[in-house]
Amino acid sequence: MASSLDATDIRLLRELKENARENIASLSKKLGIPRTTVHYRIKKLVDEGIIEKFTVKPNYKKLDLGTTAFILARYDPDSGLTQREVAERVAALEGVYEVHIVAGEWDLLIKVRAPNAEEIGKIVVDRLREIKGIDQTVTMVSFVTVKEEV
Structure with missing residues (x-):
């Protein structure tokens, strides 16, 4: 991983990979940091290209692509x-x-x-x-x- 990431950034990335729709307030509680800090860190990860996009994980069986x-x-x-x-x-x-x-x-x-x-x-x-x-x-x-x- 990029050297500019600290342990909180890595934890934040893991949480977002698990559920990119999770709201900032919930992430703030999980990570034990203020909401504004969560928002800032997400923006920084996007700006640095570490997060390329937010996406969905389809259920391919339900889409008849099983x-x-x-x-x-x-x-x-x-x-x-x-x-x-x-x-x-x-x-x-x-x-x-x-x-x-x-x-x-x-x-x-x-x-x-x-x-x-x-x-x-x-x-x-x-x-x-x-x-x-x-x-x-x-x-x-x-x-x-x-x-x-x-």
């Missing part, structure tokens, strides 16, 4: 595209939630969500593998998510 899969993909260097360009095209696909350029035997790690495994298959076969610059893929469907951070 199946998660991770896809490893190989980049085709003969495609005429850079690996970053290919990653950006993958990121633009509907159903794709994360794209990471990784080291090792594979080049991209992709997280997708869909209603079921059949729809995951459609994402892979009908869209992902059609992207110029994608060479091979391996898909791993998640049975259960034990921990996931927003």
Whole structure:
């Protein structure tokens, strides 16, 4: 973590990660510091870019997106595209939630969500593998998510 953070900033970040909607008065009580100090510290964390945005964590099962899969993909260097360009095209696909350029035997790690495994298959076969610059893929469907951070 950034060296400008003290123990209170770290505790504040943990509380906000748990519930970004928690009000300043409640945070003030939990942290044992005045409300104005909580407000100032949150503003400072935002201004310094430590907090990039406040967001929500959807219940994907209730949104009929309860199946998660991770896809490893190989980049085709003969495609005429850079690996970053290919990653950006993958990121633009509907159903794709994360794209990471990784080291090792594979080049991209992709997280997708869909209603079921059949729809995951459609994402892979009908869209992902059609992207110029994608060479091979391996898909791993998640049975259960034990921990996931927003």
